[in-house]
Amino acid sequence: MNKYYITTTLPYVNAEPHLGFAMEIVQADIIARYHRLLGNEVVFNTGTDEHGIKIYRAALAQNKDPQSYVDEYAAKFNSLKESLNLSYTNFLRTSSTQHKKAAQEFWKRCLENDDIYKKNYKIKYCIGCELERTDSELTDNKCPIHPNLEIETIEEENYFFKFSKYQQPLLDLYEKNPQFVLPDFRLKEIKEFVSSGLQDFSISRLKEKLPWGVAVFNDSDHVSYVWFDALVSYISTLGWPNDEKNFEEYWPVVQMAGKDNLRQQSAMWQAMLMSAGLPCSKQIIIHGFITNAGQKMSKSLGNVIDPFELVNKYGTDALRFFIAHDLNTFEDSDVTVERIHESYIANLSNGLGNLVARVAKLCEQNKLSGVTGSNVWCTDLEKYLGEFKFNEAIAVIWQLISEADKKVNLEKPWELEGQKAKEVLEDLVKKIQAIGYNLQPFMPETAEKILKQFSGEIKSQAPLFPRI
RNA sequence: GCCAGGGUAGCUCAGCUAGUAGAGCACAGGAUUCAUAUCCCUGCGGUCGUGGGCGCGCACCCCACCCCUGGUACCA
Numbered sequence: 001m002n003k004y005y006i007t008t009t010l011p012y013v014n015a016e017p018h019l020g021f022a023m024e025i026v027q028a029d030i031i032a033r034y035h036r037l038l039g040n041e042v043v044f045n046t047g048t049d050e051h052g053i054k055i056y057r058a059a060l061a062q063n064k065d066p067q068s069y070v071d072e073y074a075a076k077f078n079s080l081k082e083s084l085n086l087s088y089t090n091f092l093r094t095s096s097t098q099h100k101k102a103a104q105e106f107w108k109r110c111l112e113n114d115d116i117y118k119k120n121y122k123i124k125y126c127i128g129c130e131l132e133r134t135d136s137e138l139t140d141n142k143c144p145i146h147p148n149l150e151i152e153t154i155e156e157e158n159y160f161f162k163f164s165k166y167q168q169p170l171l172d173l174y175e176k177n178p179q180f181v182l183p184d185f186r187l188k189e190i191k192e193f194v195s196s197g198l199q200d201f202s203i204s205r206l207k208e209k210l211p212w213g214v215a216v217f218n219d220s221d222h223v224s225y226v227w228f229d230a231l232v233s234y235i236s237t238l239g240w241p242n243d244e245k246n247f248e249e250y251w252p253v254v255q256m257a258g259k260d261n262l263r264q265q266s267a268m269w270q271a272m273l274m275s276a277g278l279p280c281s282k283q284i285i286i287h288g289f290i291t292n293a294g295q296k297m298s299k300s301l302g303n304v305i306d307p308f309e310l311v312n313k314y315g316t317d318a319l320r321f322f323i324a325h326d327l328n329t330f331e332d333s334d335v336t337v338e339r340i341h342e343s344y345i346a347n348l349s350n351g352l353g354n355l356v357a358r359v360a361k362l363c364e365q366n367k368l369s370g371v372t373g374s375n376v377w378c379t380d381l382e383k384y385l386g387e388f389k390f391n392e393a394i395a396v397i398w399q400l401i402s403e404a405d406k407k408v409n410l411e412k413p414w415e416l417e418g419q420k421a422k423e424v425l426e427d428l429v430k431k432i433q434a435i436g437y438n439l440q441p442f443m444p445e446t447a448e449k450i451l452k453q454f455s456g457e458i459k460s461q462a463p464l465f466p467r468i
Numbered sequence: 469g470c471c472a473g474g475g476u477a478g479c480u481c482a483g484c485u486a487g488u489a490g491a492g493c494a495c496a497g498g499a500u501u502c503a504u505a506u507c508c509c510u511g512c513g514g515u516c517g518u519g520g521g522c523g524c525g526c527a528c529c530c531c532a533c534c535c536c537u538g539g540u541a542c543c544a
Contacts, residue, residue, distance in 0.1 A: 012544040049544065121542090133543095189472060189539080196471095201542045226544065263541070288473095289538080296537095326480075331473075332537065339480075339493095346493060349504060358503030365502080391481095398492090409508045414501080463504050 004035040005250040005282075007045035007234050009257045009265070010092065013073035014054050017080055018297065019335065020258065020290050022307040026323045027287065027390060028256045029086045033441040034385055036087070043250050045237045047092030048074045049230040051223075053205075056212035066212045070095055083308055085316045085444055092237035094214075094229055102236030103229050104217040107203075109276040110228075111218075115165065121158040121202045124151050159204040159222060166271035170194045173270060173280055181266050182388055183330040186259065186286040190266045201268070203228045231269045235278070252282040259286050285388050288332040305335060314344050317443035318465065321348060324390040324442050325398075341468070347398065348465035352435075355401050355408075356450060356464055359428050362413050363458035366421050370456065373433035381438055390442075397438050404431045429454050 008025050011017065025046055032044035050070040059069035074093050080086060092099060110116050124133045133151065174180055174191050181187035204222040205213070213223030234255065240247040257265045266284045273280050289296070292303040310319045326343050327333040378400070384393035411424045436450035446464060453461055 009544085014544080052544075054544080123542095185473065192471070193539090193541085199541075203542085225542075227542080230544075259538070260544085262539085264544085268542090291537085328481085334480085342479090342493065345504095350506060354503055354506050356503095358507075360503090362502050395492090405507055408502075409500080412500090412502085460503095465504080467504055467506095 002040045003043075003250050004032075004040045004254075005043045005045070005238070005252070006032055006035075006254045006256070007237070009255070009261055010047045010049040010094065010230055010233055011077060012049045012052070012055075013070055013077065014058055017077055017307060019305045019307050019310075020297075022080065022084060022319070023290060023323050023327055024256050024258065024287060025080065025086060025088075026084055026320050027285075027329070027388070029084070029088070030320075030324060030390060030441045031254070031385065031388070033087055033444060037440055043090060043238065044086075044088040045090040045092060045234070045253075046077075046086075046088050047090070047233060047237065048077050048094065049226075049233070050074065050093055050095040051213045051229055052226060053210050053212070056210065059212075067095065080307070083311045083316065084320065087444075090237045092233045094233055098239070098242075099233060099236040100214045101242075102240055103214045103224055103232045105241045106232045106235075106272070106276055107224065107228055108217055110161065110272065113275050113277065115162040115275040116159055116203070117162070118157055119160045119200075119202075120155050121160075123154045123156065125154050156206055158202040158206075158225075159216065159219075160200045161203045161227070161272065161275070163200050163268065163271055164198045166274055167194055167198050169274055170267055170271060179283060180280075181262070181284045181286060183286065186262055186266075186330075190262055193263060194267055198267075201227065227264070227268060227272070231264065231272065234269075234281075252279050254283045254285065255281055256285050256287065259288055262286055286330065288328060288330055290327070291332060291334045292336060305337070310340065313468065314340070315465075317446045318344050318348055320443055321394070324394045327391065329388055329390050344465065345467065349463075349467050351398065351401050352446075353463050353465035355405055356432065356453070357460070358408065359404070359425070359432055360453060360458055361460045362408075363425055363429065363454075364460045366413075366425055368422060368425050368429065368458050371426050371429040371433070371454070371458075373430040373437075375437045376434070378434075378438055385441075394442055397435055397442075400431060400435050400438075404428060404435070407431070429458065 006028050008021075008028050011021050028044060028046070032042050035042050048070070050073075055070060056066055059066040062069065070093070074091075078091055081088065081091075094100075094103075107116065171191065171194055174187060174194075178184075178187070181190055203225050204216055205225050207213075207215070207221055207223050210223055213225075214229050216222040216224060234253055235247065235251065238247045238250050255265055262284075265281075266286075270280045290305075291297065292305055295303060297304045307319065310322075314322075322340055322343055325347065326339065327335070378396050381393050381396045384390075384396065407428060413421050413424045413428070416424060432450065432454050436447045436454065439447040439450070449464065453459070
């Protein structure tokens with residue numbers, strides 16, 4: 001039995017779960033379920049990234065202590081498990097004791113490898129926002145929200161990681177493993193970034209300024225900055241460093257991440273792993289973003305699509321279907337509620353749901369029972385899932401649905417009687433069983449319903465996807 | 469500015485090394501009644517971002533330009 005380990009990125013808990021993250025975690029879930037059905041033992045990890053100044057401030061603003069603030073958000077994100085019917089095995093919170101110990105140990109290993117040193121670091125700071133700002137957040141060295149204020153520069157001594165040392169090892173990693181990052185144009189992108197030269201990055205902040213973080217193990221004046229905290233979660237969730245056996249069984253990981261995370265996951269994190277003397281990740285899958293009617297979803301625009309609302313209206317499997325069938329795996333996807341509705345009616349009500357209903361009724365009328373089909377994966381589906389092409393994979397199943405519908409119209413089983421009718425219907429039932437079987441990773445609840453309905457005595461049942 | 473991805477039917481997208489433009493949805497008509505006014509058949513619908521170039525021939529190759537998206541590092 002093989003071990004398989006897949007993880008999402010850990011969302012930062014300063015906002016509600018949005019459709020973009022729902023896409024990432026549903027995609028990971030499809031892969032996890034698929035591997036389980038292949039007979040593999042799967043660790044499927046997700047969780048929450050809970051440290052940092054933004055969270056600390058948000059908690060204070062709500063008069064909460066940071067821990068109870070992140071507890072609330074962790075519960076919200078964890079509730080996606082039920083709403084989206086996710087099968088993750090691990091939910092790693094970066095504020096957990098186990099994780100903090102792992103983050104400290106990770107730091108220690110990199111330090112022992114002579115990759116961590118102290119250096120003065122210039123921070124740009126907007127007095128108006130009372131926040132650190134990066135160059136990319138500024139226009140003409142001014143804060144866009146407070147253009148009348150000067151940006152202040154604060155110097156402080158931070159710890160740095162010798163990222164620059166790993167330029168060649170990273171390039172070797174990409175060279176040796178052309179599938180390391182999917183899709184290929186993202187691999188190309190990260191290659192070019194690494195080739196153009198790497199600067200060491202700062203990995204700590206003064207504790208007096210950022211009290212909410214993981215303490216640096218040998219310097220109580222500092223806490224780890226995000227990289228040496230959140231990224232370590234991918235190994236701390238396996239019990240590293242204490243549970244060496246579990247770690248070695250499951251590592252390396254397949255990581256799902258958004259295109260904004262390309263650099264962190266496929267370069268910075270990999271260099272950190274090299275420094276700590278650990279094997280690199282197995283593969284990084286980079287997906288695109290979701291826009292609404294061509295615009296980026298944002299609270300201020302009020303065009304955020306809430307995954308919980310969609311589940312309430314259309315159901316869990318309908319949303320999972322939409323994510324797999326209608327979104328591009330690697331490119332950006334534009335989503336509108338109209339599009340979701342159209343897809344629901346065309347593919348689920350009229351397509352899958354209608355086929356199941358009409359064949360079930362015909363079977364009932366002919367008292368058909370005890371048909372057993374072979375449980376096999378469509379070869380194209382296996383191929384596409386291996387390439388993380390979710391839309392092409394699920395299209396294979398819809399091809400089967402279309403063929404079955406055509407067959408019903410061609411054979412006209414309602415005009416047949418006795419043995420001839422049974423032969424035709426048995427063949428159709430086998431096709432539907434195959435559809436149900438292949439549907440399992442994508443729409444587990446629907447797949448189970450179908451397989452159950454078409455085993456033993458076949459009866460007509462309530463519509464799978466009622467018209468809305 | 470630089471780097472990357474994209475600009476193909478009303479919409480979402482396929483189009484491998486160049487060889488008479490495809491699918492699904494939407495729309496219109498027909499047929500059927502087992503089915504959730506469903507399914508099936510037929511049809512409508514594109515000067516493939518613009519302008520040049522090399523080809524017997526280019527959506528696909530080359531050059532220039534326009535537009536959209538993302539990145540341009542310590543933001544998760």
